[in-house]
Amino acid sequence: MNTAKRKRLESAGWRFGNAADFLGMPPEEEAYVKLKLRLADALEAKRKAEHLTQKALATRLKSSQSRVAFMEKGDPSVTVDLLVRGLFALGVSRKELAKAI
Amino acid sequence: MNTAKRKRLESAGWRFGNAADFLGMPPEEEAYVKLKLRLADALEAKRKAEHLTQKALATRLKSSQSRVAFMEKGDPSVTVDLLVRGLFALGVSRKELAKAI
DNA sequence: ACATATTATATCATTCCTGATATGTCGTCA
DNA sequence: TGACGACATATCAGGAATGATATAATATGT
Numbered sequence: 001m002n003t004a005k006r007k008r009l010e011s012a013g014w015r016f017g018n019a020a021d022f023l024g025m026p027p028e029e030e031a032y033v034k035l036k037l038r039l040a041d042a043l044e045a046k047r048k049a050e051h052l053t054q055k056a057l058a059t060r061l062k063s064s065q066s067r068v069a070f071m072e073k074g075d076p077s078v079t080v081d082l083l084v085r086g087l088f089a090l091g092v093s094r095k096e097l098a099k100a101i
Numbered sequence: 102m103n104t105a106k107r108k109r110l111e112s113a114g115w116r117f118g119n120a121a122d123f124l125g126m127p128p129e130e131e132a133y134v135k136l137k138l139r140l141a142d143a144l145e146a147k148r149k150a151e152h153l154t155q156k157a158l159a160t161r162l163k164s165s166q167s168r169v170a171f172m173e174k175g176d177p178s179v180t181v182d183l184l185v186r187g188l189f190a191l192g193v194s195r196k197e198l199a200k201a202i
Numbered sequence: 203a204c205a206t207a208t209t210a211t212a213t214c215a216t217t218c219c220t221g222a223t224a225t226g227t228c229g230t231c232a
Numbered sequence: 233t234g235a236c237g238a239c240a241t242a243t244c245a246g247g248a249a250t251g252a253t254a255t256a257a258t259a260t261g262t
Contacts, residue, residue, distance in 0.1 A: 028189035035185065035195060053208065064251050069210055077249065081180045084136065088129035094136060098199040154238065165221050170240055178219070 032080075035101060039083040040074035042100035046090045047072075060089045133181075136202060140184040141175035143201035147191045148173075161190045 022030045047057050047068075054068040061068070063082075071078045071086055087097055123131045148158050148169075155169040162169070164183075172179045172187055188198055 028186070028192075031189045031195055032186055035198075038195075054210095055208080058251090062251085064253085065209075066211075066253085067249095067251065073210085079180065079182045079249065080185050081182045082250080084181050085129070085133055088132045091129075094132060094139075094202055097136075098202040101195055101199040101202065155240095156238080159221095163221085165223085166239075167223085167241075168221065174240085180219070183220080 033074075036078070036080060036083065037074040038100055039080065039087065040072050040078075042092075042097075043083060043086050043090070044072040046087065046092060050090060052090075057086065057090065061086055134175075137179070137181060137184065138175040139201055140181065140188065141173050141179075143193075143198075144184060144187050144191070145173040147188065147193060151191060153191075158187065158191070162187055 022033075025033070047054070053065075054072070055065040058065045058068045067078070067082075068086070071083055084097065087100070092100075123134075126134070148155070154166075155173075156166040159166045159169045168179070168183075169187070172184055185198065188201070193201075
């Protein structure tokens with residue numbers, strides 16, 4: 001699977017896809033992409049549990065609303081790094097982070 | 102604590118320091134830095150358990166020996182992203198990753 | 203329908219991470 | 233001692249991630 005196609009899959013529908021989306025993907029990359037989606041979902045869940053808007057979270061993170069939107073979609077332009085910092089900014093502990101993974 | 106000093110602490114001795122090293126650091130940043138160190142330690146441990154040199158791991162990661170050295174020190178120039186990809190390249194599962202966190 | 207709030211998408215300049223390279227340090231072994 | 237292997241440290245060009253901004257889409261309430 002080439003990079004361009006993978007990026008489209010990631011940014012678009014593949015969160016609703018099944019295992020076939022990962023066909024041909026090296027296992028370490030599959031693990032990495034799945035991790036990002038799990039963190040993305042955890043971030044959105046935690047933000048909503050705190051009754052915060054994307055904008056409010058962006059302010060805490062010293063980021064922008066648009067980037068938070070991408071974070072919650074697991075967009076390829078967002079790193080694990082930023083997702084983790086987002087969760088910490090929401091007060092998540094390392095233990096809770098581990099549970100999300 | 103300013104950024105420059107923090108970077109020096111991170112890259113130099115503070116892995117041997119105590120809680121005082123984190124004084125004045127916002128909790129979300131403390132969590133982030135601690136996370137990086139845990140991942141760094143896990144990476145080194147896993148690499149050694151596999152009897153690999155830094156150079157061998159670098160090849161798997163499509164990186165360089167020097168970067169692997171920085172990764173294992175938790176150097177500020179290394180992101181959580183790269184550490185996680187390093188662990189996955191060593192065959193670590195998401196579950197094992199969570200345990201390391 | 204309208205206004206407002208929230209989220210999604212597109213584009214872009216700047217920053218920072220990355221891999222590469224060179225070189226240094228340290229230990230080991232002949 | 234010298235040669236060698238493994239790891240540490242410095243520097244840097246290139247590229248990817250970031251925050252910002254603008255704007256579009258979608259909700260939610262009146």
